[in-house]
Amino acid sequence: MITGRVVDRRQPPGPQAAGEHRRPARGEPACTFPRVRSALELRLGRQWRSRSPVDAVTASWRRFWDLEFASPVSKELLMTVRPFRFGIVSALAPTAHDWTTMARRAEDLGYDTLLTPDTLRTFSPFPAIAAAAAATDTLRFGTFVLNTPLHAPTATALNTMTIDMLTNGRFELGLGAGRPGAETEAERLGIRWGTPGERVTHLADTIRTVKETLRRATASTSTGPGQLRPVQQPRPPILVAGQGRRLLRLAAEEADIIGVGVGPEGTEYDLAAKVGELRDIAGDRFPRLELSMNIAAVGNDLPDWMRPMLGGTDPRELAEKGSIALLRGSTDDMVDTLLRRREALGISYISVNATFMDQLAPVVGKLAGR
Template identity: 35%
Template sequence: MPKPFRFGVVAPLTTDVATWRDRARRIADLGYSTLLVPDFPQTQPAPGPMLATAAAHTDLRVGTWVYATPFRPAWTTAWEAHSLTLMTDGRFEMGIGTGRPGIEHELRDKGQPDVPPNERLTRIRETVTTLRELDGLDRHTPVAMAVLGRRARALAAELADTVTFALGDQPRTEVAHLAREFHSTAVELALAVPVVGDTVAPHMAPPDTDPTALRAADALTVLPDDPAAAAEEIQRRRDEMGFSYFIFGAHVAEELAPMVAELAGR
């Protein structure tokens, strides 16, 4: 049986704090399940305080989308995640991945050493293992992994509650092949959609992303901006590939609210 639909919003802090808190409340009022923040050091406050604030002012689930392991030692990341689970009464979801393209330049700019790809996966394993130890038997912090390569997908099948693919312009057929690996598992498949119509969400895709090219490639990182057409396409993606959790940028939360009201929980 397909999993029920749920919808999240990536909401970086790009305004003053009071305006951002009001946006979080509005996202909750519109029927979204989860408020997510990216892990872009020094471009906004750290994820932990932001998410604790959002959880204190709304009944939303909150999560990282996603912790970038090259910036984050395993034990301290697990400790922060477990602490957020405690402070949000179990409403925190830890998203984690090996890092976005070009992150080695960010590391160098901040005086941090680069982390080789194999070590990044090892760090994810260590983070999740430590988190499970800290949670103990009484708690379970859901883990969402952003993956693409074969070894990362295998690790996600072993450790993750939710899996998303780090997509760009891959066509529908290629993504369907990736999704099939998880059809026999209990993993929730998530799809981050940074482009709606011709608008690109900040911190979800590069600013030079070309919506026209994505549509021409039949990529799943783009949706139409008409809510009815978006709802039809989202249902197709669940029916054909199993995606049930969809994540959008905060800039389109109002625009897609009719679709969320129609599909959430179904």
């Protein structure tokens, strides 16, 4: 485990001044920070479209920080390098035996977490996590992510405390404001879906309820078999995933882990811009946030069945465009890509579709805990 290493993570400039906004040209990644965008464009040129765009982004961010922020930086804006963590995302298995076997294999391969989605077509996340936890010793678990518009905040708080106890403190609560298309699930459940703003408000209420419920449980002096208390103190870590600015603001204020999303067609440039936006929003709290990103596929063999996961786009076409949803190349190439992303942007928590668990395992063996 790396301790004591500090990397300069000086914050990009604040929100744009009035009159500076420019609508992105067709095909140009959107960036709401003109100085950041201009500096990147000036230093990147067309390199971000090359085969190894992460190299260009890393170098560009380094030069940007060096040139634009030559003055001393406060300790609050320095980020300690976090050790890598790796998780697999899995939602189904043919049998209970297959489910627990998969969890044990992930643990044996060195993965840190097993993450379960929340849909009406897959396992219900909390019982699935409880079953896998009973078959493992060190593997951690998380919802990825709980579709909070479909859950009452108090129920989420109770489930969080229960699963934290049943996993013996190996749970991380992942929350979202509702993925695209989930309104049909709300209709099936007879639950009002709400506007995007209403769903973010519901997510904020959920986070507040979870924190307060677990705080009261920890502070309670009651004893006996009927007393629920979280194992992790003061509570399990909270992950919030999303892309919108209001959601990122909530995540920056309340979450411990932030799932950075840019969509399947996002490039290294888009990822750098999104982290810059988050850095601007989070301010002095940014160094305390763990940044996570999900990888849809690993390796050079990209099957056609991945299309629905990638918005219907041919995965080979995304690979040609430099999509960050795909991690390609040799083991050393993939290791280098993840190391450079962490150095440039601070992203240290990597999750991957469980289908590619074995393909990423050599990378996990080299980087996990480093």
